[in-house]
Amino acid sequence: MIKVVxxxxxxEDKIAEVIELCKELVDATRKEEGCIKYxxxxxxxxxxxxxxxxxxxxxxxxxxxxASEHFTRIIPEFGEFMLKDGDINxxxxxx
Amino acid sequence: MIKVVxxxxxxEDKIAEVIELCKELVDATRKEEGCIKYxxxxxxxxxxxxxxxxxxxxxxxxxxxxASEHFTRIIPEFGEFMLKDGDINxxxxxx
Numbered sequence: 001m002i003k004v005v006x007x008x009x010x011x012e013d014k015i016a017e018v019i020e021l022c023k024e025l026v027d028a029t030r031k032e033e034g035c036i037k038y039x040x041x042x043x044x045x046x047x048x049x050x051x052x053x054x055x056x057x058x059x060x061x062x063x064x065x066x067a068s069e070h071f072t073r074i075i076p077e078f079g080e081f082m083l084k085d086g087d088i089n090x091x092x093x094x095x
Numbered sequence: 096m097i098k099v100v101x102x103x104x105x106x107e108d109k110i111a112e113v114i115e116l117c118k119e120l121v122d123a124t125r126k127e128e129g130c131i132k133y134x135x136x137x138x139x140x141x142x143x144x145x146x147x148x149x150x151x152x153x154x155x156x157x158x159x160x161x162a163s164e165h166f167t168r169i170i171p172e173f174g175e176f177m178l179k180d181g182d183i184n185x186x187x188x189x190x
Contacts (some may be wrong), residue, residue, distance in 0.1 A: 003136055003148065005100055019189060021140045026190045041098055041186035044154075049184060051146070053098065058141075084154070089102070091136035091143060094114060 001036065007087040012048050014023055014081035019050070021077055026069035030033040035063025048083065062090070096129065097157055099149040102182040107143050109176035114145070116172055123165035129156025143178065158184070 008065040022040050029038045035054035043049035056062040065071055107111040116180045117135050131150035138144035151157040160166055 002139075005146070005148070018122040024190055039188055040190040041182045042189050043186055044097075045185065050189070051100070051186060052183065053100070053186075089138045089146065090140065091138055091148075092143070092144060093134055094137050095118060 001093065002056040002059055003057065003091040003093070004052065005089050006052040006054070006061065007061070008050045008052075008078070010048050010050055010078075010081050010085065011083050011084040015048055015050070018078060018081050021074060021081075022050070022052075025070060025074045027086055029065060029066070032061070032068065034058065034064065059090075096143065096153055096163075096188065098150040098186040098188070099147065099151065100184050100186070101125055101147040103145045103147075103173070104178040104181065105143050105145055105173075105176050106178050110143055112144070113173060113176050116169060116176075117145070120165060120169045122132070123163070124160060127156070127163065129153065129159065154185075 010017070026038055026040060028037055031050070034057040036057060038052065038054050041051045041053055044050070056065070103113070114135070121133055124130055129152040131152060131160060133147065133149045136146045136148055138146070152162070
């Protein structure tokens with residue numbers, strides 16, 4: 001299992017737009033084969049930290065996701081709403 | 096449900112020691128009431144990124160955890176093994 005934490009920093013006045021965009025991405029992604037979990041979270045102390053926490057059966061499934069029509073179409077749309085680049089980590093479980 | 100992502104940056108030559116310390120913390124924490132999930136992950140591209148991804152029934156359970164004997168005893172022991180301060184986010188689910 002592969003876990004991904006993809007942290008995003010939307011502009012304070014664009015949080016709602018980003019969440020709206022995320023809905024379409026989440027709906028399409030959850031239908032993908034190999035997608036175990038794909039959820040969006042908001043930091044309780046910093047509302048302009050929106051983070052995807054994802055689980056994939058393997059790296060191939062994650063790579064297929066990042067090459068998918070919905071991912072390659074929607075991700076660029078986030079650009080104008082963001083304060084700075086995101087922070088992405090791809091993990092495997094240790095304990 | 097509260098999700099916590101606690102990212103740690105051990106010194107490259109201290110990763111094994113940190114993982115060893117984490118085992119004790121994980122064992123004790125998983126027994127805590129209100130702990131849904133408490134897992135340690137390692138970044139597939141950056142082995143010196145070790146991250147706890149946690150789920151708690153609510154903020155009270157998380158606060159009790161951070162005041163627990165094992166947490167308050169073990170966390171300071173990490174200090175000497177770390178390259179820099181960790182990066183912690185406490186989340187609620189949006190989608």
